[in-house]
Amino acid sequence: MxxxxxxxxxxxxxxxxxxxxxxxxxxxxPLLAACGGGGAASADSLTFGSSGSDDVPRRAGDAVVAAFKAKTGKSVTTNVVPHNDFQEKINSYLQGSPDDAFTWFAGYRMQYYAQKGLVAPVDDLWEKIGGNFSDALKTAATGADGKKYLVPNYNYPWGFFYRKSLWQERGYAEPKTFDELKTLCATMQKDGLIPIGFADKDGWPAMGTFDYLNMRLNGFQFHMDLCAHKESWDQKKVSDVFDTWKALLPYQDPAALGQTWQDAAKSLEAKKTGMYLLGAFLTQQFTDPQVLADIEFMPFPELAVEGLDSIEAPIDGFMLSKKGGQNQAARDFVEFIGTPEGQNAYRSVDTSNLATAKGADTSNYSPLNKKCADAIGSAKNVSQFFDRDALPAMASNVMIPALQSFIKDGAVDVKNLESQAKSLYAAQ
Known part of the structure; x- marks a missing residue:
């Protein structure tokens, strides 16, 4: 359900x-707002709301806080909230008593709350740290009003991840096209494996499959226009995405709706799953160095247009609440994550993600890190993720239940999707 x-x-x-x-x-x-900072601003302290609730990102956030305190002497009170709760309740959080600084994403989900006046611009910080970032990252951090609202911390690609030793044992080769992917899936299934690891209990992971099929079939610009509702949902191009997806449903984990992405990662680790379409953060779940060294990355195969030109590579960073914008300590903290020093502190714990600041230490990048970085660097188009590129209510209230229903019975009503999209986007 x-x-x-x-x-x-x-x-x-x-x-x-x-x-x-x-x-x-x-x-x-529990309400997310109840975890907010409240209180008066201080020149020497701040509150930090974090969605990094899993072990690795939690400890990585602690490392950033410790490095900031050691550098400045200023104190940070961190309020960690379960990741999904943070995403789903961000609107009430920002309108209640939010923390001074908080973790969030680039893309439309940043712009949306900036347009609502719930977050503070950070243009003055970008004047100091802007040289650390590429033009693409600068654009991703910019709101509709031309002001900067986010300081990037890291990004990571979505794609297929698999265990090299398993593929070598079974003689599998990386598929270059969608037809080759289907053939490989059929072989894996005959070999007693779950061909494609899949988990959608939390609703959002399936969006990655939709995004890739949409971009590979219809192109990056169509993806962006559909997310912005400049393209309608009740057209053949969208129906084609779901019709194409149906060919993969028999090969995706049948337990998808009852498990989290962490659950599915365990199956990949145990070599019960042939491959897993997710973001590179999935490697946070592997504590055995031998398993981690055995993980390989593969881009989503070619299908119809653009080849491998487009990649899903979300950008995560720090932002300031409206209240936090008046707290100099909070501004200093958000600036800190935009420096090589701040990002090195984060990556000292979380090696699954890629630093975004120029000058950050990449000497400890694993072969997997390098391959992921190369995949992003060679892409002509970079999307964020459906729930970041689209209207929040469209992602949460329409797409999640629609995709979960599709996974369950292979049916989707694109006319209903369009009807809901019209109402939601017209209300903006």
Whole structure:
């Protein structure tokens, strides 16, 4: 059963009360806003809201905080919130008592909250650290008003990951085309493997498959225009994406709707899964150095147009809440993550992601890191991810349940998708 997803403009307490939940039950439900900083701004301290709730990103965030404190003497109180909760409740969080600084993403999801006036611009910080970033990263950090709102920390590609030793044992070769991918999947299935690791309990992972099929079939610009609703959902191009996807459904993990991406990573580690389409962050789950060294990356194969020109490579960084913009310590902290020193501190723990600042230490990049970096560097087009490129309510309230339903029974109503998209985008 799909999870309940709340539109950004719906009050959560009102909605839950409408579902018949008592005040006592409501009192026991944690709200993201309750983890916010509140209080008065200080020149020597700040609060930091982090969605890095898994072990590796949590410790990496702690390393950044420790390095910042050692450098400046300023204190940081970190409030860590489960990743999905952070994403789904960000609107109420920013309108409540948010932390001074917080983790967030580039793309439309950054621009959306900037347009709502809920975050502070950081143009003055970019005047100091702008030379550390490429033009592409500068664009990704810029709002619709031309102001900068995010300082990038890292990025990472989405693609297929697999264990080299398993493929060598079975004699598998990397598929270059979609037809070759289907043939490989059929072979893996005959060999007793789950061909494609898949997990969509949390709703968002399936968007990666949709994005790649859409870009490979219809091109990068169509992907961006569809996310912005400049293209309609009830057209053949969109139906073709789902029709093409149907060819992969028999090869994707049948337990997808009941497991998290971390669960599916365990199956890849155990060599029960042939390959896994996800972001490079999945390697955070592998604590055995031999397993980590055995992981290989492969771009999503060619299909119809653009070849391998487009890649999904989300950018994560730090932002300031409106309140945090008035706190100099918070501004200093966000600036710090845009320096090689700050990003080196993060990567000292989390080696799954790629530093974005020029001058950051890449001497410890693994062969996998280098291959991922090369894949991003050679791409002509870089997308963020559907839930970052599209309207938040469209991603959470429409696409997640639609994709989960499609995974379950292979059916999707593109006319319904278009009807909902029209209403949501018209309301902006």
């Amino acid at each position: 799909p999870a309940l997803h709340i539109a950004p403009d719906v009050n959560r307490r009102t909605l839950l009360t409408g579902l018949g939940l008592s005040a006592a039950v409501l009192a026991g439900l």
